[in-house]
Amino acid sequence: KAGVTQTPRYLIKTRGQQVTLSCSPISGHRSVSWYQQTPGQGLQFLFEYFSETQRNKGNFPGRFSGRQFSNSRSEMNVSTLELGDSALYLCASSLAQGVNEQFFGPGTRLTVL
Amino acid sequence: ELKVEQNPLFLSMQEGKNYTIYCNYSTTSDRLYWYRQDPGKSLESLFVLLSNGAVKQEGRLMASLDTKARLSTLHITAAVHDLSATYFCAVEGTYKYIFGTGTRLKVLA
Numbered sequence: 350k351a352g353v354t355q356t357p358r359y360l361i362k363t364r365g366q367q368v369t370l371s372c373s374p375i376s377g378h379r380s381v382s383w384y385q386q387t388p389g390q391g392l393q394f395l396f397e398y399f400s401e402t403q404r405n406k407g408n409f410p411g412r413f414s415g416r417q418f419s420n421s422r423s424e425m426n427v428s429t430l431e432l433g434d435s436a437l438y439l440c441a442s443s444l445a446q447g448v449n450e451q452f453f454g455p456g457t458r459l460t461v462l
Numbered sequence: 463e464l465k466v467e468q469n470p471l472f473l474s475m476q477e478g479k480n481y482t483i484y485c486n487y488s489t490t491s492d493r494l495y496w497y498r499q500d501p502g503k504s505l506e507s508l509f510v511l512l513s514n515g516a517v518k519q520e521g522r523l524m525a526s527l528d529t530k531a532r533l534s535t536l537h538i539t540a541a542v543h544d545l546s547a548t549y550f551c552a553v554e555g556t557y558k559y560i561f562g563t564g565t566r567l568k569v570l571a
Binding site: 382384392393394397399404405407439441449450451452453454455456 | 503504507554557563
């Protein structure tokens with residue numbers, strides 16, 4: 350069974366640009382969550398999607414948005430990039446029923462210059 | 463607001479020694495997860511704890527959950543160098559998971 354995949358793996362952008370990250374969950378998993386990981390703030394929850402609906406959102410500005418498609422694949426978008434957005438962005442998927450163990454993708458390393 | 467605290471943040475220990483990492487959380491939850499992260503890598507699931515009194519063991523690691531005390535522990539027995547990594551606990555809330563600060567473990571030969 351294939352794991353969670355994320356693309357791209359590495360990204361370099363400049364301030365003010367926007368970026369879109371993609372996540373393909375494990376087959377059969379309907380819940381996708383996104384996290385931002387930085388040395389200073391640790392792992393912070395961004396949002397969770399299930400059946401194309403955002404069910405929860407963390408404390409991030411509106412520049413951070415996401416969506417989920419009918420095949421459960423998800424994208425997140427960050428507009429007007431700031432230096433502080435440099436981070437590892439992790440996607441995780443789970444069945445969303447019964448045991449909600451999350452399985453993480455390899456992450457996208459975003460560097461904002 | 464659900465908050466999760468881990469301690470210690472850093473742990474340097476000799477091979478062969480035992481130690482415990484603690485994970486405290488602020489609101490009622492009976493679902494707690496432990497993950498391992500190696501430098502530059504993603505998170506790997508270690509344990510899933512789903513009820514009060516749950517205990518899981520894998521090799522030199524044992525995790526337990528006390529939902530009444532809102533406390534989970536990750537016990538390391540006879541540490542070996544391969545266990546060097548950062549360990550996170552995560553508590554399941556409503557459609558979200560809140561992670562602890564992580565414990566960076568370094569096992570010295």
